[in-house]
Amino acid sequence: MPKKFKRVLVANRGEIAIRVIRACQELGIRTVAIYSEEDKTALFKTKADEAYQIGGNKGPIEAYLSINEIIDLAIKKDVDAIHPGYGFLAENPEFVRKCQEADIKFIGPDAEIMDKLGDKIQSKILANKFGVPTIPGLERPIKNEDEIKEFAKKNEYPLMLKAAAGGGGRGMRIVRSDDELIESFRDACEEARKAFGVDDIFVEKYLENPKHIEVQILGDEHGNIVHLYERDCSIQRRHQKIVEFTPAIALSEKKRNEILDDAIKLCEGAGYKNAGTVEFLVDKYDNHYFIEVNPRIQVEHTVSEMVTGIDIVQSQILIAEGYRLDSPQIDIKSQDAIEVRGYSIQCRVTTEDPTNNFIPDTGKLDHYRTGSGFGIRLDGGNGYTGSIIQPYYDSLLVKTISWSRTFEDAVRKVLRSVEEMKVRGVKTNASFLINVLNHEDFKKGLCDTGFIENNPDLFN
Numbered sequence: 001m002p003k004k005f006k007r008v009l010v011a012n013r014g015e016i017a018i019r020v021i022r023a024c025q026e027l028g029i030r031t032v033a034i035y036s037e038e039d040k041t042a043l044f045k046t047k048a049d050e051a052y053q054i055g056g057n058k059g060p061i062e063a064y065l066s067i068n069e070i071i072d073l074a075i076k077k078d079v080d081a082i083h084p085g086y087g088f089l090a091e092n093p094e095f096v097r098k099c100q101e102a103d104i105k106f107i108g109p110d111a112e113i114m115d116k117l118g119d120k121i122q123s124k125i126l127a128n129k130f131g132v133p134t135i136p137g138l139e140r141p142i143k144n145e146d147e148i149k150e151f152a153k154k155n156e157y158p159l160m161l162k163a164a165a166g167g168g169g170r171g172m173r174i175v176r177s178d179d180e181l182i183e184s185f186r187d188a189c190e191e192a193r194k195a196f197g198v199d200d201i202f203v204e205k206y207l208e209n210p211k212h213i214e215v216q217i218l219g220d221e222h223g224n225i226v227h228l229y230e231r232d233c234s235i236q237r238r239h240q241k242i243v244e245f246t247p248a249i250a251l252s253e254k255k256r257n258e259i260l261d262d263a264i265k266l267c268e269g270a271g272y273k274n275a276g277t278v279e280f281l282v283d284k285y286d287n288h289y290f291i292e293v294n295p296r297i298q299v300e301h302t303v304s305e306m307v308t309g310i311d312i313v314q315s316q317i318l319i320a321e322g323y324r325l326d327s328p329q330i331d332i333k334s335q336d337a338i339e340v341r342g343y344s345i346q347c348r349v350t351t352e353d354p355t356n357n358f359i360p361d362t363g364k365l366d367h368y369r370t371g372s373g374f375g376i377r378l379d380g381g382n383g384y385t386g387s388i389i390q391p392y393y394d395s396l397l398v399k400t401i402s403w404s405r406t407f408e409d410a411v412r413k414v415l416r417s418v419e420e421m422k423v424r425g426v427k428t429n430a431s432f433l434i435n436v437l438n439h440e441d442f443k444k445g446l447c448d449t450g451f452i453e454n455n456p457d458l459f460n
């Protein structure tokens with residue numbers, strides 16, 4: 001029997017905290033926010049029913065990683081469940097286990113699934129087991145410098161070094177020759193150690209300018225799994241997504257179906273539960289390869305919501321309450337009942353200076369006006385006139401999302417919205433986004449992951 005939550009703690013900040021609080025409110029659930037000393041004046045905390053400062057003077061990031069303090073607060077406030085958002089504790093199996101021990105439901109997959117899929121090497125091994133193609137490489141951590149030299153001798157360059165625990169493009173290095181190999185390996189180890197506390201690095205072939213295609217998954221706790229189709233997230237800078245859209249208009253029907261089938265195959269095999277994303281790269285020969293599973297809500301979930309009409313965050317909560325996908329509450333009767341209508345594009349407006357190597361800008365927003373209107377959804381963070389953009393956190397200011405019946409009009413709408421935005425006091429990447437949206441390749445959905453690097457004129 002499903003158990004309705006009365007109170008949910010949102011263990012995150014910024015736009016995703018607001019997104020989760022809104023979903024809870026619509027489901028009649030009381031919300032408890034947490035915030036760091038540095039976030040004392042942040043908008044998200046005012047949206048929750050209750051908000052508590054955590055972390056003391058531990059630091060702006062560490063506050064949101066205070067596992068024991070968050071769980072103690074949740075117990076004290078009689079919370080039924082915790083939503084982790086993305087980043088921070090969202091993919092931390094230890095946190096999931098501690099929630100379970102405290103009899104608090106973690107809104108996401110269970111710790112075993114995270115153990116299995118959170119590590120890029122383990123998930124590649126699992127994908128191979130289920131017949132899902134992966135990029136050829138060494139499926140274990142590189143032991144030492146001799147081993148990587150040996151691998152490079154037997155395999156052609158370019159190669160890609162990647163952190164097993166990787167995320168956010170960290171611990172990744174492209175290697176094009178023997179001369180770069182050892183230094184890149186050392187750099188990748190160092191970066192991974194700093195970012196993730198472990199320096200397990202693996203190696204695979206580097207694909208030249210592939211497309212990044214990913215599949216949104218929803219699985220209930222009764223073994224039912226569906227996909228909400230794909231997203232094209234190829235517009236990236238330094239392996240970080242900037243513009244995302246769905247459907248991936250340049251994919252053939254055949255390729256799309258193969259990728260969707262493989263995503264389901266892997267998630268069914270792994271016994272996946274709750275929302276997740278299966279990521280693939282598609283090379284210029286139209287081969288697709290699995291790269292990783294993200295066992296959490298993603299920044300770009302919005303575009304899938306716009307075309308399917310399914311609220312993914314509400315679904316996450318209802319799944320955690322124990323509802324079946326085909327229950328009247330979630331109302332996804334079957335895979336075939338999920339229809340894709342129209343096109344949706346998301347632009348990540350960030351407080352970064354595109355004319356100066358995307359250096360994050362901070363300070364007071366003297367003026368903040370967004371461009372809404374028909375077909376536009378704005379998922380904002382801490383943007384309002386007078387708000388302070390802090391240097392400690394992700395520079396995402398607002399997600400501008402369009403929906404329309406045609407791709408061309410979805411481009412026009414999101415472009416109009418970004419152009420209409422007026423932000424003063426802090427620099428944003430708006431001019432860069434406008435250049436991307438005006439590019440002929442983008443309008444045809446043809447961009448690959450090399451697009452930004454190969455078009456320096458976008459920065460002007």
Ligand code: ADP
Nearest residue numbers: 160166167168169170205206207212239291449
């Ligand atoms: P992270 O978890 O750090 O985001 P991913 O494994 O998801 O890292 O990869 C991020 C991006 O890096 C991909 O979307 C792609 O652009 C690039 N990438 C990753 N692996 C390869 C590869 N083997 N060849 C070419 N590009 C790659």
